[in-house]
Amino acid sequence: MANPVSDPSRATVQTAAAHPQPRLAVRFPGLVRRLPWLVLAVLALFPLLAPLGGLEYYVGFVRRLLIVAIAAASLNFILGYGGMAALGHAGFVGVGAYTVVALVDAGFSSAWLAWGAALLAAGLCAALIGAVSLRTRGVYFIMITLAFAQMLYYLAVSLRTYGGDDGYGLYTPLAMGAWLDGAHPDVFYWVVLGIAALVFAAFGRVAHSRFGYALRGIRDNETRMAALGYPVYRLKLAGFAAAGAVAGLAGGLLASHNAFVSPAIMHWTQSALLLVMVMLGGLGRRWGAPLGVALWLTLEEMLKLYTDYWHWPLGLLLLLVVFRAPQGLAALFERRDGHGGAR
Amino acid sequence: MSLFRAQGLVKRFGGLLAADHVDLAVEQGEIHALIGPNGAGKSTLVNLISGLLPADAGRIVLDGVDLTPLSAQQRVRHGLARCFQIASVFRSDSVRDNLLLAVQAQAGSSFRCLRRRESERALMDAAQALAERLALTEVLDRPAGVLPHGMQKRLDVALALAARPRLLLLDEPMAGMGPEDSRQMIELIESLRGEMAILLIEHDMDAVFQLAGRISVLVNGRVLTSGDAAHVRGHAEVQSVYLGTEVPA
Numbered sequence: 246m247a248n249p250v251s252d253p254s255r256a257t258v259q260t261a262a263a264h265p266q267p268r269l270a271v272r273f274p275g276l277v278r279r280l281p282w283l284v285l286a287v288l289a290l291f292p293l294l295a296p297l298g299g300l301e302y303y304v305g306f307v308r309r310l311l312i313v314a315i316a317a318a319s320l321n322f323i324l325g326y327g328g329m330a331a332l333g334h335a336g337f338v339g340v341g342a343y344t345v346v347a348l349v350d351a352g353f354s355s356a357w358l359a360w361g362a363a364l365l366a367a368g369l370c371a372a373l374i375g376a377v378s379l380r381t382r383g384v385y386f387i388m389i390t391l392a393f394a395q396m397l398y399y400l401a402v403s404l405r406t407y408g409g410d411d412g413y414g415l416y417t418p419l420a421m422g423a424w425l426d427g428a429h430p431d432v433f434y435w436v437v438l439g440i441a442a443l444v445f446a447a448f449g450r451v452a453h454s455r456f457g458y459a460l461r462g463i464r465d466n467e468t469r470m471a472a473l474g475y476p477v478y479r480l481k482l483a484g485f486a487a488a489g490a491v492a493g494l495a496g497g498l499l500a501s502h503n504a505f506v507s508p509a510i511m512h513w514t515q516s517a518l519l520l521v522m523v524m525l526g527g528l529g530r531r532w533g534a535p536l537g538v539a540l541w542l543t544l545e546e547m548l549k550l551y552t553d554y555w556h557w558p559l560g561l562l563l564l565l566v567v568f569r570a571p572q573g574l575a576a577l578f579e580r581r582d583g584h585g586g587a588r
Numbered sequence: 589m590s591l592f593r594a595q596g597l598v599k600r601f602g603g604l605l606a607a608d609h610v611d612l613a614v615e616q617g618e619i620h621a622l623i624g625p626n627g628a629g630k631s632t633l634v635n636l637i638s639g640l641l642p643a644d645a646g647r648i649v650l651d652g653v654d655l656t657p658l659s660a661q662q663r664v665r666h667g668l669a670r671c672f673q674i675a676s677v678f679r680s681d682s683v684r685d686n687l688l689l690a691v692q693a694q695a696g697s698s699f700r701c702l703r704r705r706e707s708e709r710a711l712m713d714a715a716q717a718l719a720e721r722l723a724l725t726e727v728l729d730r731p732a733g734v735l736p737h738g739m740q741k742r743l744d745v746a747l748a749l750a751a752r753p754r755l756l757l758l759d760e761p762m763a764g765m766g767p768e769d770s771r772q773m774i775e776l777i778e779s780l781r782g783e784m785a786i787l788l789i790e791h792d793m794d795a796v797f798q799l800a801g802r803i804s805v806l807v808n809g810r811v812l813t814s815g816d817a818a819h820v821r822g823h824a825e826v827q828s829v830y831l832g833t834e835v836p837a
Contacts, residue, residue, distance in 0.1 A: 468676065480699070
């Protein structure tokens with residue numbers, strides 16, 4: 246009789262890579278270690294340098310990129326580290342965005358209050374959805390998270406007060422506080438950059454904490470984790486809710502960025518796009534999400550200049566990555582000892 | 589009173605009665621072997637006792653506590669740990685990380701998310717002690733998945749021992765092992781005698797007779813008989829089962 250429990254093939258998502266081939270990291274170890282700081286410095290200076298090259302338009306582009314990277318990083322956390330293949334992550338982005346809309350509609354104008362509320366509302370929503378969804382596995386989990394996200398989507402469509410299908414315009418920017426608002430036209434960019442840096446630092450930290458190790462253990466061998474005495478369900482739920490909260494924060498920021506929110510923000514194709522970007526960058530790798538987002542959005546932006554059929558080359562790129570670098574771009578930057586990228 | 593008692597455990601898979609009102613008792617500090625031909629329901633029984641499979645009926649009591657309504661993870665907290673027939677380790681993690689994960693489960697909350705685990709001295713020490721006890725110090729930095737089979741099985745035992753169980757379930761610890769690995773595993777189990785009770789499922793009869801104080805024989809989901817080695821050896825039905833004659837159900 247087959248033993249249904251101890252079969253190792255039941256581990257849902259296989260470990261992304263046991264032995265990555267760290268090409269860049271071997272050749273330039275120092276550079277790769279300092280790269281995140283270097284990138285942060287360049288990003289911080291970008292709004293000041295952009296006018297010199299006539300690139301002002303791209304300050305807004307990079308701001309959007311950073312916001313999407315926050316959302317992608319939260320998906321990477323539950324999917325890459327937690328092994329939870331959720332296909333409804335844009336739903337939580339949408340909950341965050343509509344929380345901002347609701348507060349603005351009710352007459353509130355503080356950005357910090359709105360973004361904080363977006364974080365909390367999406368976290369609460371993720372906790373409720375996770376409490377149900379996490380009782381299922383594999384394909385069923387994918388379908389049920391998708392179903393919940395679609396419910397949220399149609400809820401947004403049906404909300405006439407907030408514009409329904411047409412969306413809702415946020416005509417006056419949210420106030421970030423007296424000394425920030427007047428300081429510089431691009432202050433919102435730096436605020437987003439700061440929040441993104443904090444989010445990435447936090448995820449990096451959590452990955453090496455007890456909680457991070459426990460989540461990866463559940464991803465790799467859930468049965469063993471239960472037999473070791475771990476509260477598997479509660480750990481997954483905590484990770485799922487935290488990721489939903491961060492996605493909601495990204496949604497709140499996106500609402501401010503676009504000064505407009507419509508249900509399209511939480512359509513299921515947006516969830517799929519987030520998934521594609523995370524896989525492109527490297528599932529379960531510390532810098533996977535920002536790399537994937539940066540590559541995808543930059544190429545999209547460039548290709549749009551030349552052709553309306555920009556999906557074509559992006560599709561080819563995806564195929565190329567799947568066949569040539571299945572562990573994602575971030576794997577190229579990692580050292581073999583595993584400390585470079587938290588796996 | 590026995591340390592552990594299973595009463596009337598029943599498990600059906602469709603029409604198959606994999607556990608047919610199983611009664612089993614394990615005494616304090618005893619090594620109790622469970623033997624039986626393939627398909628007798630031994631692994632099912634381990635899964636029922638450890639809580640990875642829900643029982644259709646019956647009761648499980650450990651040290652006076654009724655474990656029946658508890659989940660697998662809660663049962664570990666009450667002193668019931670297990671190993672797996674196919675070594676169940678975290679294959680892409682180093683042996684050290686495997687041990688840390690097992691130790692961490694017992695020492696405080698795993699919801700801590702800001703302190704780096706590497707900075708927790710107590711965890712590191714406990715993992716090191718476990719490695720020393722199971723002769724795994726040489727391979728601490730190697731991924732568990734590349735270890736030889738015998739070592740993976742030993743690591744599997746180490747993961748269970750981290751819980752400091754009162755009852756340890758060993759599901760065929762010697763399965764697929766060569767003579768040298770088997771000898772080491774027998775020594776290891778022998779060294780645990782008295783420290784905890786052990787329910788040992790094993791096909792290697794030499795090991796069983798060497799280690800076990802009492803032996804229960806499981807056939808077609810039922811306990812045929814329980815007793816010491818001499819009793820089981822002399823039992824007519826047991827002999828016929830192991831010679832391949834079907835026992836009338």
